Amino acid sequence: MRLLTARLLDSREILPGQWLMRWEAPWLASTALPGQFVHVRMPEWAGMLLRRPYRLNTFDRIAGELTLHVRVAGRGSAWLTQLRPGESVEMLGPLGRGFEVDPRSRHLLLIAGGAGISGVRALADTAVAEGRQVTILFGAARASEVYPASLLPDEVEYLVATQDGSLGHHGDVTELVGTYEAWADQAFAAGPPGLLAALARIAAGRDARLGVARLGRKRGANPDPLGSPGARRKSWLQVALQQTMGCAVGACLGCVVTGVQGPQRVCREGPVFAAAEIDWEAAG
Amino acid sequence: MKRKKTVITSRGAAAHAPRPRAPQPPRTPVVPSSILRLPGEKLRSAELADERAAARNARNAPAAAPAPATPLPPLAAVDLSVDLAPRRDGALVLRTPVMAAAGTFGYGVEYAELVDVERIGAICSKGTTLKGRTGNAPPRVTETASGMLNSIGLQNPGVEAVLERYAQTWAAWEVPVIVNVAGESVDDYVAVVRRLDGEPGIAGIELNISCPNVGKGGIQFALDADAAAQVTRAVRAATQLPLLVKLSPAAQDVRRIAQAVADAGADAIGATNTLPGMSIDRERRRPFLGNTYGGLSGPALKPVALRVVYEVAQVVEIPVVGIGGVASLDDVLDYLMAGASAVQVGSAVFADPLLPVRLADELEAWCRDQGMTSHRELVGAALPGRRDRPSMKGAEYRP
Numbered sequence: 001m002r003l004l005t006a007r008l009l010d011s012r013e014i015l016p017g018q019w020l021m022r023w024e025a026p027w028l029a030s031t032a033l034p035g036q037f038v039h040v041r042m043p044e045w046a047g048m049l050l051r052r053p054y055r056l057n058t059f060d061r062i063a064g065e066l067t068l069h070v071r072v073a074g075r076g077s078a079w080l081t082q083l084r085p086g087e088s089v090e091m092l093g094p095l096g097r098g099f100e101v102d103p104r105s106r107h108l109l110l111i112a113g114g115a116g117i118s119g120v121r122a123l124a125d126t127a128v129a130e131g132r133q134v135t136i137l138f139g140a141a142r143a144s145e146v147y148p149a150s151l152l153p154d155e156v157e158y159l160v161a162t163q164d165g166s167l168g169h170h171g172d173v174t175e176l177v178g179t180y181e182a183w184a185d186q187a188f189a190a191g192p193p194g195l196l197a198a199l200a201r202i203a204a205g206r207d208a209r210l211g212v213a214r215l216g217r218k219r220g221a222n223p224d225p226l227g228s229p230g231a232r233r234k235s236w237l238q239v240a241l242q243q244t245m246g247c248a249v250g251a252c253l254g255c256v257v258t259g260v261q262g263p264q265r266v267c268r269e270g271p272v273f274a275a276a277e278i279d280w281e282a283a284g
Numbered sequence: 285m286k287r288k289k290t291v292i293t294s295r296g297a298a299a300h301a302p303r304p305r306a307p308q309p310p311r312t313p314v315v316p317s318s319i320l321r322l323p324g325e326k327l328r329s330a331e332l333a334d335e336r337a338a339a340r341n342a343r344n345a346p347a348a349a350p351a352p353a354t355p356l357p358p359l360a361a362v363d364l365s366v367d368l369a370p371r372r373d374g375a376l377v378l379r380t381p382v383m384a385a386a387g388t389f390g391y392g393v394e395y396a397e398l399v400d401v402e403r404i405g406a407i408c409s410k411g412t413t414l415k416g417r418t419g420n421a422p423p424r425v426t427e428t429a430s431g432m433l434n435s436i437g438l439q440n441p442g443v444e445a446v447l448e449r450y451a452q453t454w455a456a457w458e459v460p461v462i463v464n465v466a467g468e469s470v471d472d473y474v475a476v477v478r479r480l481d482g483e484p485g486i487a488g489i490e491l492n493i494s495c496p497n498v499g500k501g502g503i504q505f506a507l508d509a510d511a512a513a514q515v516t517r518a519v520r521a522a523t524q525l526p527l528l529v530k531l532s533p534a535a536q537d538v539r540r541i542a543q544a545v546a547d548a549g550a551d552a553i554g555a556t557n558t559l560p561g562m563s564i565d566r567e568r569r570r571p572f573l574g575n576t577y578g579g580l581s582g583p584a585l586k587p588v589a590l591r592v593v594y595e596v597a598q599v600v601e602i603p604v605v606g607i608g609g610v611a612s613l614d615d616v617l618d619y620l621m622a623g624a625s626a627v628q629v630g631s632a633v634f635a636d637p638l639l640p641v642r643l644a645d646e647l648e649a650w651c652r653d654q655g656m657t658s659h660r661e662l663v664g665a666a667l668p669g670r671r672d673r674p675s676m677k678g679a680e681y682r683p
């Protein structure tokens with residue numbers, strides 16, 4: 001975790017109100033892990049007091065660059081997306097705990113809703129580089145909001161669902177999960193809370209059917225505690241959550257979500273959690 | 285050797301040289317690995333033993349312990365030190381008047397990776413209660429115009445766990461750590477303070493009688509002079525630790541409350557905590573915060589807190605600490621001139637974690653430019669010769 005300056009290299013609107021911004025930030029790019037985020041400082045003169053958290057969409061360790069996928073959702077993102085190449089921002093990062101991929105997992109299922117794809121996008125790159133097979137299921141309201149396939153690595157399989165049926169499967173992206181449930185060794189999701197809650201229900205059902213029998217009895221009475229890297233690696237579904245933040249370093253307790261074992265800081269225990277760590281009733 | 289500092293109280297009276305703080309133990313690792321451990325990661329017992337031994341050594345350090353490994357930063361000709369408990373013989377002398385506010389700086393350890401915490405005047409911990417609290421429903425923070433709302437709800441693991449996890453680290457730090465204490469009843473406050481009394485690593489108590497985010501207790505003690513006096517008196521009787529009492533900007537006549545708190549034995553007054561507010565989630569057509577109400581902080585709060593400092597400084601003899609919207613040197617100067625002896629930086633550290641250290645540097649440079657030997661010359665410079673009229677009267681419409 002460091003405070004540093006990142007310089008904007010280029011920025012373009014890839015979807016209506018959604019921008020892909022490429023930054024020069026060598027130290028961040030070389031230390032970041034998929035699932036982590038940065039806390040971007042806002043301009044003081046505009047009266048914006050809080051930094052804004054953005055997930056590391058992709059990073060290129062060799063070029064020393066990273067990208068953020070920014071959806072204009074308020075004053076902060078509106079300001080950020082208006083920046084011109086050559087301008088700089090102050091970033092704090094990399095922050096939080098990333099995805100836990102089991103070294104033995106061959107097949108990874110990534111599930112994303114809308115701009116939430118920024119939450120799992122970097123994992124597609126690293127997983128492909130490690131020789132794993134990756135399928136991305138993507139859901140959006142309509143065709144015009146579908147993430148361009150050209151921005152994904154060639155090696156991934158990409159399936160789309162739209163609510164209005166204008167592209168791909170007509171309906172919810174969760175309806176595509178069934179086909180891949182048995183194939184996927186692990187699943188990773190990011191997107192609106194409703195989508196994540198639905199996926200958590202699917203994952204719980206899957207665990208109930210086959211998981212329980214598999215849960216390493218060999219380890220006896222001492223399994224990995226909930227929230228540990230080991231437990232996350234063993235859980236089928238990990239989710240990348242978002243929450244409004246203050247400090248992003250674990251100091252203010254502003255970013256919590258309700259977990260089954262009490263409040264969990266999205267900036268510190270997260271932003272990635274095993275689905276079973278979250279109290280989805282309270283979260284909805 | 286530590287230099288002796290001459291400290292003048294906020295009233296510019298009775299200069300006296302406080303005892304230097306107790307000899308500092310040798311530095312142990314800034315953050316014991318046990319604090320940064322992830323759940324499930326086991327701490328090797330050897331590591332644990334090392335940490336414990338280091339802490340033991342630290343506590344038993346002989347009186348003639350060598351000078352601290354980190355020398356004092358060169359203070360040049362400007363003396364930024366300030367005594368927040370002048371009646372307690374140097375028990376709470378800060379090296380700079382810029383402190384970290386409660387709840388925004390955690391337990392100090394969270395920021396230790398980014399900030400040289402030893403260069404902060406003092407650190408106020410997250411609000412600590414007798415039993416652990418899980419806090420309010422999320423979301424808990426949101427930005428507002430030139431400010432923010434929070435409704436953390438005093439989430440904390442309880443005084444016992446706080447001591448167990450952090451006291452050892454604090455004891456090894458040279459920066460004074462002041463524990464912010466909250467409770468639902470006078471007995472609660474007293475019990476927490478009793479537990480903290482005499483523990484190494486605790487430099488003082490900040491009584492949070494003004495938290496707007498909890499149901500019982502919290503702010504009600506800061507709205508009523510009798511209740512404020514009662515809790516202050518009870519806590520005063522329970523500890524010799526320096527005692528700051530943190531007031532609410534929501535009180536109707538804050539001067540009465542400040543007076544009552546001072547008479548009940550407080551060493552200093554903090555002004556202020558956050559101001560109750562709310563925000564709407566337009567998309568979902570309901571209050572944004574999980575708790576509906578939250579406390580307003582940041583630059584939006586500053587004029588209100590500044591007014592409280594100005595009023596309070598006119599009626600009490602003890603030091604006043606300005607809290608609310610400190611984000612620049614100008615804010616520090618304003619608070620000092622309005623009568624504050626020190627300030628706390630809260631929400632502004634979220635944007636700039638280095639701010640408390642930088643503001644002290646800027647204050648020092650400013651004083652030098654002005655040919656001043658201490659910022660203390662500035663304290664109360666804007667206070668009136670005669671007692672000013674109360675603010676609520678000042679707010680009346682008079683064409």
Ligand SMILES: Cc1cc2nc3c(=O)[nH]c(=O)nc-3n(C[C@H](O)[C@H](O)[C@H](O)COP(=O)(O)O)c2cc1C
Nearest residue numbers: 385386387411434492557581582608609610630631
């Ligand atoms: C996230 C957050 C948590 C806080 N928690 C506490 C607390 O536990 N105890 C307390 O006395 N004040 C608490 N406060 C109030 C601050 O210490 C301070 O009084 C207030 O924020 C005004 O200062 P500022 O404008 O510089 O932030 C909290 C403030 C924030 C923003």
Ligand code: FES
Nearest residue numbers: 247248252253267
């Ligand atoms: S944002 Fe402060 S604890 Fe997470």
